[in-house]
Each structure stands twice: as C-alpha cells, then as structure tokens.
Amino acid sequence: MTPHQSKIEKLIAQLCPNGVEFKELGELVNILDSQRSPVTREKREIGEVPYYGANGIQSYVKDYIFDGTFLLMGEDGSVINKDGSPVLNWVSGRIWVNNHAHILSEIKDKALLRYIYFSLQKTDVTKLVRGTxxxxxxxxxxxxxxxxxxxxxxxEIVTILNSFTELEAELEAELEAREKQYEHYRLELLMFGEGIEWNTLSEVAHFMNGKGHEKHIDENGKYIVVNSKFVSTEGRVKKYSVKQISPVSKNDLLMVMSDLPNGKALAKCFYVDENDKYTLNQRICALTVKNNEKINAKFLFYILNRNKQLLRYDSGADQTNLRKDDILEIKIPVPSIAEQERIVKILDKFDALVNDISIGLPAELSARRLQYEYYRGKLLTFNEYAK
Incomplete structure (x- = not known):
C-alpha cells in the first residue's frame, strides 16, 4: 500500500465513512457545446492550433475558440471504446473544436476536472449511445x-493516477526514442545506390483493396479485421469478423492507405504470419510478391513500411488518401536474394526488441497500463451514500 492510498483510506474513514453521493455529470462541469464551431476542410486555414473532432485531432488551423484546460468527449461517430467507456481527450492550451465532441470545463469547488476524467475512463456508457x-x-x-x-x-486520487500516467508517458517517450534509433538503422540498411536494379512496385507485387466489414463485426468472430488501428498498434488492438470477406495469405503485406494529417498510420505495413486468420478492411491494401526468387516478401515489407515516397502525400492539413497508382508507382530496390535475406535477419532482431510485447520496454509499458487500470478501478469504487 502506498502512502497516498493509506492517506485516502484515512480520509474516507474521516470524511465519508458511510459512502459518497453519486451526482449527475451535468451538475459537476460546465458544458461548453454552444461555443463549438465546425469548419469544413476547404475553409480551414493551416496553422499550429489543434482542430479536434470526436476521436482527437483532425487537423491544425490558424485560429482558436478555446484556451485553457478541457475534457473532450466524443458526441457522434467515434464515441465509445471497446470496454464501453466514452472516447475522451484531455487537452490544454489553445484549441478549436468541431460539433462532434462535447467540451467540459471545471466548476471550481464542485469537482476536479482531472478526477472527472479518471472517473469517466471506467464508466460504461454503452446504454447511452444510440443510432447510426x-x-x-x-x-x-x-x-x-x-x-x-x-x-x-x-x-489524492488524482495524485496517484497522475503518477501512473506520467510513468507511462516516460516509457512511451523512451520507446519512441528506441523506435527512432531502429528507424535510423533500418534506413541505413535499406539505402541503395545506382549499382543495383530498381523496379516499380507494380512490377514486383500484385495489389488488392480491402472491403467494409461493418455488418459482420462480432467479438466472437473467427477472423481478425485488419484495419488502420490494428496495423498502427502492431496488432494489439483487434476487431473480429464472422466472415472473411477479403482473405489474405501468409507473406502478404498489408498497408494503411488513409490517415489523419501528420498521423503515424499512413503507409504503415503489417506482415501476414499465417493463412485463414485475417480479413482485409476498406482503405487497407494487400500486396503479394509476384516472384519469390526475385523479391523476399519480408524484405519488401521493410522497404514499404512508412516509405517516404508515400509519406510525401501527407499535406499536414487534411486527411491523406493514397490511391492505388500512388502506391504501385513507387521505386523498389532489388539487390540479390542473399543480400535481402541478410538485411531481413538483422532487421527482424531490431524489430523484436522494439515491438515485441513480451520483450523489454513494450512489456514494461503493457504491465504499467494494466497496473494503472487496476488501481484506477480500486480507487474510484465507492459505496453510494444512502440518504
């Protein structure tokens, strides 16, 4: 038991031994929805101010309509997480918010907004969400x-939970630094001159587009739906489908074709590890090597993953949607198969150290998140006071 936890128990015994009141959120925060102002993509002036929608930053604009510390909650579209909790964004500074996110601010002496944030993270709003x-x-x-x-x-609760989120942020920063180091070595290994053969991607791989799976999503489904969230989280965030609408095969390369401005998912790739396991969602493409004697599929994966020839289409202002021709026209180096295999062996080792959930920093980060969720649940569970 930490000193803070011990202090909380003493405070509960002193201040609310018979439980606490449960209040409606509308009594505890200011709701500033009437001050929101949506702006179409065409009319947004590019700047440095985050422009928020239901699930986070959509783009960056010149002007702002809010300045301070706020809690944003998705109103329509992306409004609910897999565990039933609402989609939340904690924001500070100058921001612009469209009409797809509720805006909450603190009422002094009523409730700490940060406490509200932590409490909502464990609140199930499934029954409150309606419509399509x-x-x-x-x-x-x-x-x-x-x-x-x-x-x-x-x-006291905020102090404890903030310490967890700060540690998590430190681990994420360290992991990001490790990823940048890995990326540096990857680029070094994949730097080729004019002494080797170069082909367009269309010459070495077949292309297939994914399809929508909305009507077939089921947590008990057999097939993992490969969407941008799945790819961007290295396969840690999953949805399942009862139907394999767009089958992919072992050694296929799957690539994200759409992302928000300055996002980290655009052109990110996933390497298929087995047959009859995945189904390809819309705006994700599959690339299949035409000739395995010429191109090692894993080598092609490392070449294509976040390839700069594709990232140049990200304007930094609007969502990027790669076209089939954008992808297939990029240039691919084709060294000897032996050289490709040597490079793959080295990069596989680096990749495991950076991304393997059972090794090093990713494992520690995962453990800290589980620990945070445990203490959050424990600290925010109260008996209701019977009047």
Whole structure:
C-alpha cells in the first residue's frame, strides 16, 4: 500500500465513512457545446492550433475558440471504446473544436476536472449511445452518474493516477526514442545506390483493396479485421469478423492507405504470419510478391513500411488518401536474394526488441497500463451514500 492510498483510506474513514453521493455529470462541469464551431476542410486555414473532432485531432488551423484546460468527449461517430467507456481527450492550451465532441470545463469547488476524467475512463456508457452513426447526446451526457467524494480525496486520487500516467508517458517517450534509433538503422540498411536494379512496385507485387466489414463485426468472430488501428498498434488492438470477406495469405503485406494529417498510420505495413486468420478492411491494401526468387516478401515489407515516397502525400492539413497508382508507382530496390535475406535477419532482431510485447520496454509499458487500470478501478469504487 502506498502512502497516498493509506492517506485516502484515512480520509474516507474521516470524511465519508458511510459512502459518497453519486451526482449527475451535468451538475459537476460546465458544458461548453454552444461555443463549438465546425469548419469544413476547404475553409480551414493551416496553422499550429489543434482542430479536434470526436476521436482527437483532425487537423491544425490558424485560429482558436478555446484556451485553457478541457475534457473532450466524443458526441457522434467515434464515441465509445471497446470496454464501453466514452472516447475522451484531455487537452490544454489553445484549441478549436468541431460539433462532434462535447467540451467540459471545471466548476471550481464542485469537482476536479482531472478526477472527472479518471472517473469517466471506467464508466460504461454503452446504454447511452444510440443510432447510426453512434451518438452520445448532451442530455445523456448530463445524466451520467459520478461518485463524488470530498475534494481532499479527489486530490489524492488524482495524485496517484497522475503518477501512473506520467510513468507511462516516460516509457512511451523512451520507446519512441528506441523506435527512432531502429528507424535510423533500418534506413541505413535499406539505402541503395545506382549499382543495383530498381523496379516499380507494380512490377514486383500484385495489389488488392480491402472491403467494409461493418455488418459482420462480432467479438466472437473467427477472423481478425485488419484495419488502420490494428496495423498502427502492431496488432494489439483487434476487431473480429464472422466472415472473411477479403482473405489474405501468409507473406502478404498489408498497408494503411488513409490517415489523419501528420498521423503515424499512413503507409504503415503489417506482415501476414499465417493463412485463414485475417480479413482485409476498406482503405487497407494487400500486396503479394509476384516472384519469390526475385523479391523476399519480408524484405519488401521493410522497404514499404512508412516509405517516404508515400509519406510525401501527407499535406499536414487534411486527411491523406493514397490511391492505388500512388502506391504501385513507387521505386523498389532489388539487390540479390542473399543480400535481402541478410538485411531481413538483422532487421527482424531490431524489430523484436522494439515491438515485441513480451520483450523489454513494450512489456514494461503493457504491465504499467494494466497496473494503472487496476488501481484506477480500486480507487474510484465507492459505496453510494444512502440518504
């Protein structure tokens, strides 16, 4: 037990031994939705101010409509996580928000906004979300019940949970530094001059587009749906389908074709490790090597993953949508098969150290996230006071 936890238990015994009141969210925060202002892509002036939608930053603009610390909650579209909790974004500074995210600010002496943020992270809003696309309207938002201990207890809870998120941020920064180091070595190994053969991607690989799976998503489905979230998280975030609408085969390369401005998913690739396991979602393409005696599929994966010839299409202002021709016209180096295999062997080792969830930093980061979720659940569970 940490000193903070011990202090919380003493405060509960002193201030609320019989439980706490559960209050509606609408009583605890300011809801600033009336001040939102959507701007179409065509009318947005490119700048450095984050422009937020339901699930986060959509682009960057010149002007702002809010300046401070706020909690954003998805209103329609991307509004709910797999565990039933609402999609939340904690933001500070100057921002612009469109009409797809609710905007919450703190009411002094009522509740700490950071406490509200942590509490909502473990709140199931499944029954409050309605329609297609999914929508969490303001009336439902206002009615969400939040356990409200005294401010002194809220402060201690926030201190503990902030320490977890800060440690997680440090690990993420260290992992990002390791990834940059890996990327440096990858680029060094994949730098070729004019002494070797170069082909267009269309000459060495077949192309296939994915298809929508919305009607077949089921957590008990047999097939993993390869979408941008799956690829960008190295396969850690999964959805399942009961139908394999777009089958892919072992050694195929799957690439994300669409992403938000300055996103990290565009042109990111996934290497298929076995047959009859995956189904390809829309805006993800599959590339199959035409001649294995000429191109090693794993070598091609390393060449294509976040390839700069494709990243140049990201304007930094609007969503990027790669076309089939954009992808197939890029140039691919073709050294000898022996050289390709040598490079693959080296990069496989680097890749495992950086991305393998069972090794080093990724494993520690995963453990810390589980620990955070455990303590968050424990700290935010209160008995309701019976009046």
């Amino acid at each position: 696309p999914p929508k969490l309207n303001q009336q439902s938002l206002r009615g969400i019940k939040i356990p409200l201990p005294p401010i002194a207890i809220q402060e």
